[in-house]
Amino acid sequence: MNRAVTPLRLVTFWHFLLSNKRMISFSYNPLRHIVFAVAAIAALLPSAAKGQSQAAQATPPDRTPVLVELFTSEGCSDCPPADALLAKLDTQQFVAGAQAIVLSEHVTYWNHEGWRDPFSFDAMTARQQDYIREFALGDAYTPQMVVDGAEQFTGSDAPKLEHAVAHAAATPKLALTIADAHRAADGSIIFSVQAASVSKATLVAVVAENATHADVSRGENAGRTLHHVAVVRVLKDFGSSAAEGRVLQLTGANLLSAEKDGEPLRLVVFLVNRSDGHVTAIAEQTLAP
Secondary structure, X not given: OOOOOOHHHHHHHHHHHHHOHHHOOOOOOHHHHHHHHHHHHHHHHHHHHHXXXXXXXXXXXXXXXXEEEEEEOOOOOXXXXXXXXXXXXXXXXXXXOEEEEEEEEEOOOOXXXXXXXXXXXXXXXXXXXXXXXXXXXXXXXXXXXXXXXXXXXXXXOHHHHHHHHHHHHOOOOOOEEEEEEEXXXXXXXXXXXXXXXXXXXXXXXXXXXXXXXXXXXXXXXXXXXXXXXXXXXXXXXXXXOOOEEEEEEEOOHHHHHHHHOOOOEEEEEEEEEOOOOOEEEEEEEEEOO
């Protein structure tokens, strides 16, 4: 773990130099000790800087962040190819001009088909139902991908995914930043969000487990080991006044379970236009275990 250079550590180090001057190869000289102390401090600073750089996750300047949601289930035999496509997009970022921020959202309505998806929960099913109404679809289905809340299609369709992400990246996003994100002692996630404009928009925050897998013993995928990325464990709509820098908190049993897995967590926050459901701003930060 990287440790910051604190005033207490510097004072302790300086006291060691003064109290052990006879052990140093050169004769005691205050100026020499100052030079030696400064050199030692300089050697410690890169470690602290490295820890700070791991906290922030900026989108490359030549790429526009785009939200890609996959509604999936371990009980659905058509879903593994879509899971793999989402993972490929996450790792390879193969759409020019776009920085895809991906989420795996496991629905519950497959749980009665012989296998209960351990990553499914009701909020994911409800979120998909919102999209079913938005896109005027007859019924929910898996795998389904939704890009920036604006386009939907079968989740294993790679050409449509590439086209939708490229199209979304052509529309600039509003500025949005995450600040002071950290894990509290009780396991909750504390953070704040600042956005350039929040008019007619609501702030949604998600905590996703970086990577998961499960050995499926029943159902359509029986005998397979399934792998997932960015699996949503907590989702909360904070409303329209939450992107003004005040302290926000995410918690819940699913979050505590994810933390026990020892995987990094992804904090994803985004603004949604209340009139059409489109994503107008988005940011992501990784929290180490």
